[in-house]
Amino acid sequence: MQRYILIRLIQSVFTLIGVSIIVFSLARLSGNPLDVLLPDEADDETFERISELWGLNDPWYIQYFTFVKNASRGEFGPSFKWQGRTAMELVFLHLPATLQLAGFSILVSVVLAVPIGVMSAVKKGTLLDTVGKLIALLGQSLPSFWLAIVMIWIFAVKLGWFPTSGRGGFDHMILPGIALGWFSVASFMRLTRSSMLNVLDSEYIKLARIKGLPEWKVIWKHGLKNAAIPPLTVFGAIVVGQMTGSVTIETVFAWPGIGLLALQAVNARDYQVIQAVTMFISVLFIGMNLLIDILYAYIDPRVRFT
Amino acid sequence: MTTSSEVYKEPEKKIGNVVLEVRDLRTYLYTKWGVTKAVDGLNFEVREGETLGIVGESGCGKSMTALSMLRLAPKPAARTVSGQIILDGEDILQRPEPEMRFIRGQKISMILQDPMTSLNPVYSIGNQMVEALGMYYQGEDNKGLKGRAVDILRKMGVAAPERRIIDYPHQMSGGMKQRVVGAMAISGTPRVLICDEPTTALDVTIQAQYLRLLKQVQADTGVSIIFITHDMGVVAKMCDRVAVMYAGKIVEQGELRSVFNNPSHPYTKALMASVPSMEHAHVEKLYSIEGQPPALFDLPVGCRFANRCEFADAKCLEAYPPMFQDEDGHTADCWRLEGQWKKVAEATT
Numbered sequence: 001m002q003r004y005i006l007i008r009l010i011q012s013v014f015t016l017i018g019v020s021i022i023v024f025s026l027a028r029l030s031g032n033p034l035d036v037l038l039p040d041e042a043d044d045e046t047f048e049r050i051s052e053l054w055g056l057n058d059p060w061y062i063q064y065f066t067f068v069k070n071a072s073r074g075e076f077g078p079s080f081k082w083q084g085r086t087a088m089e090l091v092f093l094h095l096p097a098t099l100q101l102a103g104f105s106i107l108v109s110v111v112l113a114v115p116i117g118v119m120s121a122v123k124k125g126t127l128l129d130t131v132g133k134l135i136a137l138l139g140q141s142l143p144s145f146w147l148a149i150v151m152i153w154i155f156a157v158k159l160g161w162f163p164t165s166g167r168g169g170f171d172h173m174i175l176p177g178i179a180l181g182w183f184s185v186a187s188f189m190r191l192t193r194s195s196m197l198n199v200l201d202s203e204y205i206k207l208a209r210i211k212g213l214p215e216w217k218v219i220w221k222h223g224l225k226n227a228a229i230p231p232l233t234v235f236g237a238i239v240v241g242q243m244t245g246s247v248t249i250e251t252v253f254a255w256p257g258i259g260l261l262a263l264q265a266v267n268a269r270d271y272q273v274i275q276a277v278t279m280f281i282s283v284l285f286i287g288m289n290l291l292i293d294i295l296y297a298y299i300d301p302r303v304r305f306t
Numbered sequence: 307m308t309t310s311s312e313v314y315k316e317p318e319k320k321i322g323n324v325v326l327e328v329r330d331l332r333t334y335l336y337t338k339w340g341v342t343k344a345v346d347g348l349n350f351e352v353r354e355g356e357t358l359g360i361v362g363e364s365g366c367g368k369s370m371t372a373l374s375m376l377r378l379a380p381k382p383a384a385r386t387v388s389g390q391i392i393l394d395g396e397d398i399l400q401r402p403e404p405e406m407r408f409i410r411g412q413k414i415s416m417i418l419q420d421p422m423t424s425l426n427p428v429y430s431i432g433n434q435m436v437e438a439l440g441m442y443y444q445g446e447d448n449k450g451l452k453g454r455a456v457d458i459l460r461k462m463g464v465a466a467p468e469r470r471i472i473d474y475p476h477q478m479s480g481g482m483k484q485r486v487v488g489a490m491a492i493s494g495t496p497r498v499l500i501c502d503e504p505t506t507a508l509d510v511t512i513q514a515q516y517l518r519l520l521k522q523v524q525a526d527t528g529v530s531i532i533f534i535t536h537d538m539g540v541v542a543k544m545c546d547r548v549a550v551m552y553a554g555k556i557v558e559q560g561e562l563r564s565v566f567n568n569p570s571h572p573y574t575k576a577l578m579a580s581v582p583s584m585e586h587a588h589v590e591k592l593y594s595i596e597g598q599p600p601a602l603f604d605l606p607v608g609c610r611f612a613n614r615c616e617f618a619d620a621k622c623l624e625a626y627p628p629m630f631q632d633e634d635g636h637t638a639d640c641w642r643l644e645g646q647w648k649k650v651a652e653a654t655t
Contacts, residue, residue: 202423203419203420203424204423204425204426204427206378206418207424208426209376209378210378210418210491211411211437212406212408212410212441213407213437214407221437222426226427226428300428301430301474302474
């Protein structure tokens with residue numbers, strides 16, 4: 001078990017190095033930030049002076065190593081756009097809003113998707129299954145930004161049940177939470193259902209029934225733990241997807257989270273902030289996958305002992 | 307366990323009263339292609355300590371019969387539409403579903419065919435045994451239940467069971483897993499143990515050991531065994547009586563000796579002829595039955611074996627033959643026995 005975790009940890013470090021290279025080069029592919037940041041009438045001398053000051057004249061590998069050295073300490077430099085703040089400060093400033101929204105929508109996804117997925121498999125072909133399928137179909141086919149706009153129009157503008165945008169009390173979370181979570185409910189539910197169907201067909205489920213176990217134990221103990229493995233894989237992607245994928249949702253709802261920050265940073269070619277956001281999300285992603293891998297080992301002894 | 311140098315001694319058999327009586331059992335599968343009559347009017351009984359073999363080729367309804375007896379035929383397609391399953395004088399088909407929990411495992415239990423897939427991979431052997439034992443011995447603490455699990459595993463020939471109990475299925479060999487499955491099946495001290503091809507997936511050497519274990523368990527506990535197989539050799543080793551099943555019906559039934567020495571249904575004869583034997587070692591090609599069994603959703607009116615039977619005539623196609631019985635209680639459904647044996651059931655059309 002320890003060996004398994006250690007191997008996964010080392011693998012994560014390599015992934016992180018790869019990500020840092022990509023993040024570093026992607027930001028530089030978008031052009032020189034000074035073209036955007038400096039006023040048009042700035043002369044060559046000013047341009048040169050600021051380039052020198054920010055290290056933009058150094059060879060790329062020096063820039064990269066500086067980047068890695070600082071990044072490992074969480075320093076991504078000062079923001080170009082938001083004067084007086086460092087990039088990392090901005091990320092942490094926007095993080096709570098994103099965590100709140102993503103956390104809410106993940107919670108709702110899991111609470112809805114797992115039981116509906118399991119029960120649709122158990123009661124395959126019944127009304128419950130059909131309703132589940134419909135929810136999944138809609139969730140996977142409706143684009144979330146469109147859903148967001150339509151929901152704002154119906155529930156906020158027409159009916160006035162919820163606020164149209166911004167961050168505030170619990171009622172502010174409902175619409176963005178649904179818009180953000182529906183897609184993951186759909187994919188999570190479908191995966192749980194198909195995985196559960198496979199498991200219910202297996203011989204060990206038959207044996208559990210032959211032993212005389214009550215049906216709830218057959219399904220929720222013997223069935224779910226086996227069926228949980230494929231949905232767990234996408235769970236990691238869903239969690240991070242909720243945080244990053246919320247760029248559109250945060251924009252539509254003017255939700256002051258990381259997504260909105262990233263969008264504004266991209267528009268302003270704010271290198272440092274883009275890098276800080278991207279690295280932060282990558283670390284989150286890698287950490288999440290590591291956690292999922294460890295969870296696998298916890299669930300499935302065949303992973304643990306190899 | 308016996309080593310090759312020891313002489314294996316058959317455990318002594320004590321056969322008692324009738325434990326399980328199955329009357330006119332019918333389990334049909336309702337599919338979009340029509341009604342599949344997987345189990346179509348079975349009659350048999352098993353006595354205490356006795357082993358009844360149910361023999362037949364794949365798809366003849368053997369496994370569906372086994373599952374029907376536990377009321378676990380796959381829903382919603384399968385439904386037991388009629389019949390009685392009388393266990394210790396009580397028809398279990400009349401019991402409400404929640405009560406079946408106390409019958410499964412404790413009155414009727416079952417060993418499945420494939421040990422590689424019949425244990426849950428994510429729970430330890432001990433966990434899977436103790437959860438069942440916890441229902442069979444309610445109120446007993448975990449330590450006591452574990453002790454029972456260890457004892458039963460030892461009885462099924464698992465070496466060092468107190469250490470193996472924390473193992474997961476993937477850490478065991480196929481033969482060992484099947485012993486664990488067997489241990490689970492007998493842990494509720496059932497009256498009837500259904501074995502659905504329990505040795506088909508095992509190595510030949512392990513097969514013989516496993517069959518001996520089952521016999522020993524039977525001698526110790528007096529459990530009745532219903533042994534489902536397609537292997538005539540295994541039937542000869544294990545069974546006291548044998549029922550031959552073809553296309554959802556039992557076509558011949560009787561004492562092992564009687565059926566083997568005097569197979570009276572052409573299908574049984576053909577089945578016997580297709581067993582490789584030492585006496586006919588010079589035969590170049592093994593006998594095989596021509597043709598295919600009829601589809602269970604499109605059964606003929608007459609005898610179901612007629613299309614493959616070398617003796618079939620017009621009568622066989624018109625009506626399903628009556629059941630005939632000889633003086634030893636050996637029965638067979640075949641028109642050719644008319645006049646020779648006593649008729650005990652009418653022909654059906």
